[in-house]
Amino acid sequence: EAQVTQNPRYLITVTGKKLTVTCSQNMNHEYMSWYRQDPGLGLRQIYYSMNVEVTDKGDVPEGYKVSRKEKRNFPLILESPSPNQTSLYFCASSYIGNEQFFGPGTRLTVL
């Protein structure tokens, strides 16, 4: 089944404790992206990647890192999480210039 998977789905952590949210797709898509969704703000793009080893900043990259070492994986890294990074995070993938397929979301709470 074609899909985008994210892990974990739910995470509660404390300020400053490094964490990684994984994202994987099995559709051989070149493009992958991370978004955060907050009430009243819609979805905002954090980082995106056009292919392996090619990443670029979205609208809200501060406090996040990404890497794209393999085509199928695009992990989101929070080196030192803070409470303002409490949010619902979505990973998505697509062929470049086409519709995106979204993962189920990761609900992160930073205390």
Place this chain on the structure above:
Amino acid sequence: SQQGEEDPQALSIQEGENATMNCSYKTSINNLQWYRQNSGRGLVHLILIRSNEREKHSGRLRVTLDTSKKSSSLLITASRAADTASYFCATDNAGGTSYGKLTFGQGTILTVHP
């Protein structure tokens, strides 16, 4: 800043009625995409319309794009209770990297009453 802005923010209709949502944007785009989201779950793609297209249909959905006015509309005909969801437009903005920098609007919450 958010480029896509949806209007209205919320829409409440009866089953069988049509629902129209609008999206405006500010800069040049490669394409505009409409998505649906059910209550905090993942987004599902509905329609993608490219900058050189003016109208697209998919089942009960009709999307128009007016690049001169920088606006798009999503029409859902003969709505059903199952159409109740949030609907988002997203613009794939033309720029130095050509594709990939997507900007989502804040969404329209559609409620269809049985």
